[in-house]
Amino acid sequence: SQTIHQWPATLVQPVGSPLSLECTVEGTSNPNLYWYRQAAGRGLQLLFYSVGIGQISSEVPQNLSASRPQDRQFILSSKKLLLSDSGFYLCAWRLKGASTGELFFGEGSRLTVL
Amino acid sequence: GQQVMQIPQYQHVQEGEDFTTYCNSSTTLSNIQWYKQRPGGHPVFLIQLVKSGEVKKQKRLTFQFGEAKKNSSLHITATQTTDVGTYFCAPGGTSYGKLTFGQGTILTVHP
Numbered sequence: 001s002q003t004i005h006q007w008p009a010t011l012v013q014p015v016g017s018p019l020s021l022e023c024t025v026e027g028t029s030n031p032n033l034y035w036y037r038q039a040a041g042r043g044l045q046l047l048f049y050s051v052g053i054g055q056i057s058s059e060v061p062q063n064l065s066a067s068r069p070q071d072r073q074f075i076l077s078s079k080k081l082l083l084s085d086s087g088f089y090l091c092a093w094r095l096k097g098a099s100t101g102e103l104f105f106g107e108g109s110r111l112t113v114l
Numbered sequence: 115g116q117q118v119m120q121i122p123q124y125q126h127v128q129e130g131e132d133f134t135t136y137c138n139s140s141t142t143l144s145n146i147q148w149y150k151q152r153p154g155g156h157p158v159f160l161i162q163l164v165k166s167g168e169v170k171k172q173k174r175l176t177f178q179f180g181e182a183k184k185n186s187s188l189h190i191t192a193t194q195t196t197d198v199g200t201y202f203c204a205p206g207g208t209s210y211g212k213l214t215f216g217q218g219t220i221l222t223v224h225p
Contacts, residue, residue, distance in 0.1 A: 032211050044157065044202065044215040051210055059212075090156055094211040101206050102147060102159040103213055 002027035006091045006106030013113055019064075019078040021109045023091030026072065031093040033074040034103065035066055038088040050074060051096075086113045116141060116205040120216035128224050133190040135219035137203035144207025146179060146186045149215070152199040157215075160188075162206060193223045 006023045013019060025031055035047040046059045048066035056066050063082050067075045074091055088110050092103040118139045127133050137146065145164040149157040161170055163179035163186060170177045176189040190197055200220045204213040 034212070042200075042220075043217045046212055046214065049210055049212055057210075096211075100147075100159075100162045101145075101211050102162065103149075103157075103211070105156040105158070108156050 002093075002104065004091065004093055004104055004106040006109055008109055009107065010110045011112070013081050013111065015083055015113055016080050019076070019081050019085070019111070021076040021089055021091075021111075023074040023076075023106055024072055025074075025093045028093070028095060029071060030096060031072065032096060033068060034092040034094070035074065035076050036090040036092060036105075038090060038108075039086075044090070048076070081113045083113050086111055116143065116208065116214060118143075118146075118203055118205055118214075118216045120201075120203055120219050122219055123217065124220050124222070126222045126224065127193050129195060130192050133193050133197070133221055135188050135201050135203075135221075137186045137188075137216055139184045139205065142183050143186075143205045144183075145205070147204045147206045147213065148177060148186075148188055149202045149204065150199050151202065151218070155199075157202060190221075193221070195223050195225055197221060198223050 003026045033050045036044045038044050050056050050068045064078050088108050090108045091106040118137050121136050147162045148160040151157040161177050167181045168179040174191045178187045200218040202215045202218045204215045
């Protein structure tokens with residue numbers, strides 16, 4: 001069965017520090033991968049998606065970047081965090097060509113920037 | 115992506131009361147997905163509706179897709195404390211499987 005791992009679960013970082021959140025998927029290959037952010041416990045904003053290794057598309061301009069160095073690995077990064085980067089970051093994957101097209105989410109990384 | 119509006123934003127009910135959340139679009143949707151997010155947790159897929167006028171049931175949950183495929187609803191009969199959370203709808207059938215979620219309805223159930 002497929003699983004998705006996301007870490008770290010929680011982190012507190014000072015403004016101006018770098019960020020690296022990692023997500024890996026097991027039990028499938030060549031998935032579509034997504035990074036979402038949820039601010040203030042409400043809506044989910046799509047930040048990046050990837051359809052293959054090295055292929056990253058950004059949905060909104062921001063202080064963050066994403067990379068996909070391996071098929072089932074998705075990384076969210078920042079060189080210098082801003083206060084506004086605080087939030088709940090969720091990685092998700094989807095099976096290409098699946099009839100339902102549902103997204104499977106990781107357990108999330110809660111980031112607080114002070 | 116396609117935008118949807120969810121109403122209400124918040125709903126407080128007494129345990130045993132019914133609950134309904136609505137998802138509305140100004141454009142025709144290919145399909146609609148529903149997710150539930152428990153407090154502090156991650157969204158979990160509930161169901162996908164594809165056909166015009168489709169109705170699907172999962173125990174106490176009833177999902178409907180409008181005849182014009184522009185709106186959808188989730189109805190919970192006799193809520194329980196385990197129903198607490200945020201319910202999101204998201205239009206599916208988009209390029210690369212990207213989902214744009216509605217703002218969600220936060221359900222609180224008072225015992």
